[in-house]
Amino acid sequence: MATRQYMGNGLPYIDLSETTGHLIVVEGSDGVGRTTQLTLLRSWLEVQGYGVIETGWTRSQLMSKTIDLAKAGNTVNALTFNLLYATDYADRLENEIIPALRSGFIVLADRYVYTAFARAIVRGADPEWIRQLYGFALNPDLVLYLHVDVNTLIRRVLLADSLDHWEAGMDHNTGLDPYDSFMKYQGRVIREYDRMAEEYNFVTIDATRTVEEIQVDLREAIAKEIDIPHDLGLDRVEIAPHMV
Amino acid sequence: MAELDVKHNLPGRLIIVEGIDGSGKTTQASLLRNWLSAQGVPVFWTEWNSSILVKSTTKKAKKRDSLTPTTFSLLHATDFADRLSFKIIPPLKAGMVVIADRYSFTAFARDVARGVDREWVRSLYSFALKPDIAFYFKVPIKVSLKRLLSVRQKLKFYEAGMDTGMSNDPVESFELFQSRVLDEYDRMAEEYGFHVMDAVAPIQVQQKQVRAVVERELHDYLAPYIAKKNAAAVTANAR
Numbered sequence: 001m002a003t004r005q006y007m008g009n010g011l012p013y014i015d016l017s018e019t020t021g022h023l024i025v026v027e028g029s030d031g032v033g034r035t036t037q038l039t040l041l042r043s044w045l046e047v048q049g050y051g052v053i054e055t056g057w058t059r060s061q062l063m064s065k066t067i068d069l070a071k072a073g074n075t076v077n078a079l080t081f082n083l084l085y086a087t088d089y090a091d092r093l094e095n096e097i098i099p100a101l102r103s104g105f106i107v108l109a110d111r112y113v114y115t116a117f118a119r120a121i122v123r124g125a126d127p128e129w130i131r132q133l134y135g136f137a138l139n140p141d142l143v144l145y146l147h148v149d150v151n152t153l154i155r156r157v158l159l160a161d162s163l164d165h166w167e168a169g170m171d172h173n174t175g176l177d178p179y180d181s182f183m184k185y186q187g188r189v190i191r192e193y194d195r196m197a198e199e200y201n202f203v204t205i206d207a208t209r210t211v212e213e214i215q216v217d218l219r220e221a222i223a224k225e226i227d228i229p230h231d232l233g234l235d236r237v238e239i240a241p242h243m244v
Numbered sequence: 245m246a247e248l249d250v251k252h253n254l255p256g257r258l259i260i261v262e263g264i265d266g267s268g269k270t271t272q273a274s275l276l277r278n279w280l281s282a283q284g285v286p287v288f289w290t291e292w293n294s295s296i297l298v299k300s301t302t303k304k305a306k307k308r309d310s311l312t313p314t315t316f317s318l319l320h321a322t323d324f325a326d327r328l329s330f331k332i333i334p335p336l337k338a339g340m341v342v343i344a345d346r347y348s349f350t351a352f353a354r355d356v357a358r359g360v361d362r363e364w365v366r367s368l369y370s371f372a373l374k375p376d377i378a379f380y381f382k383v384p385i386k387v388s389l390k391r392l393l394s395v396r397q398k399l400k401f402y403e404a405g406m407d408t409g410m411s412n413d414p415v416e417s418f419e420l421f422q423s424r425v426l427d428e429y430d431r432m433a434e435e436y437g438f439h440v441m442d443a444v445a446p447i448q449v450q451q452k453q454v455r456a457v458v459e460r461e462l463h464d465y466l467a468p469y470i471a472k473k474n475a476a477a478v479t480a481n482a483r
Contacts, residue, residue: 011360090312094314
């Protein structure tokens with residue numbers, strides 16, 4: 001494994017030399033199917049004997065309640081949101097991710113700083129500022145990017161549930177109806193992800209296909225990264241009925 | 245977005261006070277507030293770490309002792325961003341004088357003393373407005389310690405920097421931690437053009453200097469208020 005590095009200035013008071021685990025990120029739009037894929041990845045890796053810890057965006061002990069509260073009210077602007085997200089990530093990084101990597105776990109991250117970059121930039125943040133803000137973030141070993149076009153995405157999201165205020169970007173697209181706002185917002189977010197795919201070497205995976213096809217691609221990419229020697233289980237993607 | 249280096253062009257004026265705990269900056273800032281108000285100047289007061297959004301989170305986290313130097317820093321930046329949007333920029337747009345008891349420099353001093361990267365914390369706050377006047381109340385640690393302990397029994401956990409683990413003795417920890425904070429303030433005094441005040445001098449002596457600086461630096465802004473007050477005094481005398 002290459003030496004673990006920070007994305008920028010880093011945390012001067014933390015020693016990364018013993019972080020022997022793997023940090024694997026799954027990125028992609030709201031409703032693209034990340035959670036389903038992560039659940040399948042986790043059980044596959046555990047069958048292979050790997051210790052797995054999942055970490056999810058905005059789900060830190062410190063901040064999840066505050067972020068939910070902020071979303072429920074309408075008193076928070078884009079700048080404050082960027083900082084709430086960064087605080088959430090910092091708490092998970094220091095209290096979950098780094099300790100898990102030190103203990104040799106595979107950390108599966110449901111979204112990562114790239115989500116923060118995309119959302120912040122679409123809401124008008126300075127791209128340089130938001131990257132400097134996350135200068136303390138860890139570079140992941142692998143970023144798996146589930147890519148869909150916005151036309152496929154909207155149908156999936158509508159079939160799963162109704163349009164969400166934040167997922168439709170209605171906090172900043174004033175005057176648009178939910179459909180138009182979703183298309184505009186998620187379209188721009190996808191363009192940001194696509195731009196970053198090149199900048200940060202994402203493994204881009206076509207997520208318009210079936211759950212099984214996507215899962216096989218994800219497993220192949222992970223097997224290559226962490227050198228899983230045998231029995232990939234690539235041909236045996238078993239999916240519980242509720243996930244289809 | 246490097247606004248900390250750029251003069252704002254809002255109609256109001258931003259005055260900030262900085263210094264370690266026990267430097268007397270709050271005393272001086274509130275005396276300044278009273279004086280400005282007495283001149284008929286509309287004054288708005290704001291304090292560090294006081295936005296409703298973040299306050300409860302910070303409080304809970306401090307109790308649980310789960311804060312790291314970075315989450316500590318980010319929480320305070322979030323609080324500051326919230327106050328900047330709702331408490332600092334609106335009164336400045338309304339042409340008021342905003343007095344801020346502590347500003348981003350508090351974060352630059354404390355967070356670096358806790359171990360975060362000096363450059364990172366400065367870029368974090370690059371959305372902040374440059375103050376029109378920044379006072380730094382410089383005081384030796386022994387003096388601030390004596391002042392704090394004369395009004396209460398115990399030093400607070402974070403104020404003493406007990407989270408840094410430098411010492412288990414609160415007084416010793418305070419001295420070690422706050423001397424690092426002092427070093428950072430001294431470093432900034434030139435970088436950001438602070439008006440450095442001798443915070444050991446008698447209160448009224450310091451206040452006289454503070455008012456002189458404000459009168460000089462905000463001369464154009466204050467002129468209409470002072471003219472109005474003088475006119476009122478003349479009318480009263482004539483009666």
